[in-house]
Amino acid sequence: MVFAPRLELSRGLLGLDTAVARAVPADLLVALASRVVPADLVQKVILAAIFVGAAAGAARLLPSSVLVARAAAAALYAWNPFLYERLVMGHWGLLVSYAALPWAAGAALDLRLARPGSVRRLVLFLAVAAAGSPAGGLIAAAVALCMTASPPWPSAGAVDNPEPSSSGSATLPLRGAKPREAGFKAARVGLVAGVAVVVNGPWLVPSLLRPGGVPVRPEGVAAFAARAEGPLGTVGGLVGLGGIWNALAVPPGVGSWAWVAGFAVVLAMAVGGLPLLGRRWPPGAAVGLLAAAGAGLLLAAAPALPGLRGLAELVVTQLPGGGLIRDSQKFVAPLALVEAVGFGLGVERVLPALPARWGRTAAAGLVAAPVLLLPALAWGGAGRLAAVEYPPAFAEARAAMAADPVPGAVLVLPWHLYLPFGWNGDRVVLDPARAGSRGGWSATTTWSWSA
Numbered sequence: 428m429v430f431a432p433r434l435e436l437s438r439g440l441l442g443l444d445t446a447v448a449r450a451v452p453a454d455l456l457v458a459l460a461s462r463v464v465p466a467d468l469v470q471k472v473i474l475a476a477i478f479v480g481a482a483a484g485a486a487r488l489l490p491s492s493v494l495v496a497r498a499a500a501a502a503l504y505a506w507n508p509f510l511y512e513r514l515v516m517g518h519w520g521l522l523v524s525y526a527a528l529p530w531a532a533g534a535a536l537d538l539r540l541a542r543p544g545s546v547r548r549l550v551l552f553l554a555v556a557a558a559g560s561p562a563g564g565l566i567a568a569a570v571a572l573c574m575t576a577s578p579p580w581p582s583a584g585a586v587d588n589p590e591p592s593s594s595g596s597a598t599l600p601l602r603g604a605k606p607r608e609a610g611f612k613a614a615r616v617g618l619v620a621g622v623a624v625v626v627n628g629p630w631l632v633p634s635l636l637r638p639g640g641v642p643v644r645p646e647g648v649a650a651f652a653a654r655a656e657g658p659l660g661t662v663g664g665l666v667g668l669g670g671i672w673n674a675l676a677v678p679p680g681v682g683s684w685a686w687v688a689g690f691a692v693v694l695a696m697a698v699g700g701l702p703l704l705g706r707r708w709p710p711g712a713a714v715g716l717l718a719a720a721g722a723g724l725l726l727a728a729a730p731a732l733p734g735l736r737g738l739a740e741l742v743v744t745q746l747p748g749g750g751l752i753r754d755s756q757k758f759v760a761p762l763a764l765v766e767a768v769g770f771g772l773g774v775e776r777v778l779p780a781l782p783a784r785w786g787r788t789a790a791a792g793l794v795a796a797p798v799l800l801l802p803a804l805a806w807g808g809a810g811r812l813a814a815v816e817y818p819p820a821f822a823e824a825r826a827a828m829a830a831d832p833v834p835g836a837v838l839v840l841p842w843h844l845y846l847p848f849g850w851n852g853d854r855v856v857l858d859p860a861r862a863g864s865r866g867g868w869s870a871t872t873t874w875s876w877s878a
C-alpha cells in the first residue's frame with residue numbers, strides 16, 4: 428500500500444495516459460485529500476474506515492434487533508481470510524469497495540421496498556464502491572441489481588407500505604394484494620443499471636477509449652487463478668473466503684484441519700440462519716443476494732477448474748472488459764456478505780437454546796469465533812503490516828529533479844514494477860518510483876511514471 432507524500436495531479440489520475448485505468452478515480456481522490464491533510468494520515472483513515480465501514484454495514488444489513496446477532500455478522504464480515512489476504516497484498520481500493528458492499532445491498536433492499544431516500548443512498552454507496560476499484564464497483568452493482576430484480580415481486584401496495592416485523596425488518600403481505608404494475612420492476616432495474624453505469628464512468632470511459640484497448644495475456648488467467656489453501660481444494664478454500672493466488676499472503680493456520688473444523692461450525696450456523704433471512708426480507712431480495720453470491724463463487728473458481736478454465740481464458744482474452752475476472756478470487760465478496768448475514772441470524776437462532784447459566788459466555792464466544800479462527804489479523808497482521816517511511820534519498824532526488832530546468836522523463840533501474848528494498852526490510856512492494864497506480868511517488872512534471 429504505497430502512498431506518496433504528494434501525488435501530483437496529472438492526466439494519469441484520470442486514466443488519460445498510457446496506463447490502464449485501474450486506480451481511477453481512487454488515486455485522484457487520494458491526491459486531493461493529501462492536499463488537505465498529510466498523505467500518511469489519509470492512508471490510516473482509509474484503513475480504519477475499511478474495518479469500521481465493513482463491520483457497521485454488515486450489522487446494519489442484518490434483519491435482526493438482537494445486538495449479539497448484529498455483532499456476530501459484523502465480526503465475520505470484517506475479520507476473515509479475504510480481508511486479511513487483500514490487506515497484506517495492499518489492495519486497499521478493493522477493500523474500500525468491500526466495505527461499501529453491505530451498504531449498497533441495504534440501499535437496494537430499501538429501493539425494492541420503495542423506502543424514502545433509497546435512491547440517494549444507492550447512488551452514494553455504489554459511487555463509493557466504484558471509487559475504490561473497478562472490480563469492486565461492478566461487484567456492488569451486480570449485487571444491487573440482483574437484489575432489485577430477482578423474483579418473486581410483491582404487490583405495489585405491499586411495497587409502498589411495508590409493515591415492520593418484530594425483528595425490525597420489513598415483511599411483505601403478498602396474499603390478496605393487487606398485481607404489481609408492469610413498469611414498476613423495469614423502472615427499478617433500469618434505475619440501478621443506470622446508476623451503476625454513471626458511477627463507474629470515471630474508469631469505464633477511459634478504458635473504452637484507450638487506444639488499442641486494454642491489454643490482456645492468456646497466461647494471466649492461470650497465474651492469477653484462485654488456489655487451494657487446505658485439504659478442501661480450491662472451491663473449499665473459496666467458501667472459506669480465502670484462495671488468494673499469492674501464497675505469501677495466506678494467513679498462517681488457514682487451511683489446517685483445526686481451522687477447517689472451526690470454520691465448518693461457523694458455516695453451519697450461517698446456513699442455519701438463512702431461512703430467517705428468507706422470512707424477514709422480501710423473498711426476491713434474499714434470492715437475489717444468494718444468486719449474486721453463487722455467481723461470484725462460480726466466477727472465482729472458474730479459472731482453476733478444468734471444465735471452466737478454457738471458458739475463462741476466452742472471456743479474458745476475447746471479450747471487452749473480460750480482464751476484470753482475471754484475479755477471480757475477489758468475486759467471493761458477495762459470498763462473504765451472505766455468510767456474515769447468515770452467521771448473525773444463526774447466532775440469534777442458537778441463543779434461546781443456550782443454558783442461562785453460561786449463555787452470555789457462549790454468546791461472546793460465538794461473536795469472537797471469527798477472531799479466534801484468524802488471530803493473525805490482529806496487531807497489524809501479527810506484525811506483517813507496519814508504516815515505513817521513505818529514506819532521505821527520495822527527497823534528495825526530488826529536489827534535484829525539481830531544480831532541473833529541462834523537462835523530460837527519468838529512467839529508473841532496475842526496471843521492475845515490484846522490488847524488495849532494504850529500507851523496507853527487503854519486503855517486495857510496488858516500486859514507489861513507478862507507482863502511478865495506487866498512490867505512488869511523483870516529484871514534478873519532469874518525473875513521470877507508468878504502472
